[in-house]
Amino acid sequence: MELFRKEDKMSSLIGANYNLLPVINRFGIRLGFKEKSINEVCTENKIHTDFFLAIVNTYTDESYFPEAELLSFSPLLIIEYLKNTHRYYIEYVLPKIERLLNKVIESCTEDCSSLKMINSFYQKYKAELLIHLKLEDEKVFPYIINLYKEKTLNSDGSSIEVLENEHTNVEVKLSDLKNLIIRHLSPNYEDNTMNEFLTALFQFENDLNDHARIEDHILIVQVMEFEKELGK
Structure with missing residues (x-):
């Protein structure tokens, strides 16, 4: 499965994997994204975008586990x-x-x-x-x-x-x-x-x-x- 990027729309993340709904809730993010990108939504909610992406991509793809990035x-x-x-x-x-x-x-x-x-x-x-x-x-x-x-x-x-x-x-x-x-x-x-x-x-x-x-x-x-x- 293709990994999510900062530039992707937050709405497309849910469309691609609805199981991420409770995951994004743990970051305090709620629905109503309009056309905003993942980076825009994270910035508005004072969330570390790279950390958010590492987590949602880990939950999306079982073979994906960026240890080096997460350790940083x-x-x-x-x-x-x-x-x-x-x-x-x-x-x-x-x-x-x-x-x-x-x-x-x-x-x-x-x-x-x-x-x-x-x-x-x-x-x-x-x-x-x-x-x-x-x-x-x-x-x-x-x-x-x-x-x-x-x-x-x-x-x-x-x-x-x-x-x-x-x-x-x-x-x-x-x-x-x-x-x-x-x-x-x-x-x-x-x-x-x-x-x-x-x-x-x-x-x-x-x-x-x-x-x-x-x-x-x-x-x-x-x-x-x-x-x-x-x-x-």
Whole structure:
């Protein structure tokens, strides 16, 4: 897929990939672009255009991941985007998935044991994901912000590596949930409702994987290198 450029119209970005709608919302951009270019809209909204393009192109093309370019951006810029993404997951995606799952369960008329198992698995996954996001919002991100603000290592020996070791692999468990549904679910549900629920899981999995790539391969790498510099 051809990558978006500064000169492209912002409206053409949505026309080419409507899945970018929630991504641009995380930057505080709302609809009503008229004929403005991506660069014009970003400038009006005080958004770093090159960073915006790197993110939307990463979400558009799975084979595109400009590590060198992303590593050149301020970690504080990346954190702001990641925090907005967390808010989107907590306030919109997870409630939406749960509503859809409840609709699927309500559509079951007999022997709903497998759906109850799916619901139990999802509730455990959601609880673990919320812990994961809370850890980042309340410990990892503040640690990074303070590190770059004070430009000194913490005296208590804490580091990004120590904090990251507290992470759980939420991406793998979401894939497990999706595969459990596809392979082992009893066919006691309304098809369209199930399709809507499963589609939401697929979309969330894709978004979460891109989110994790930005965190693990960009932000954490940047911070580890900065810690090394401060430790010299």
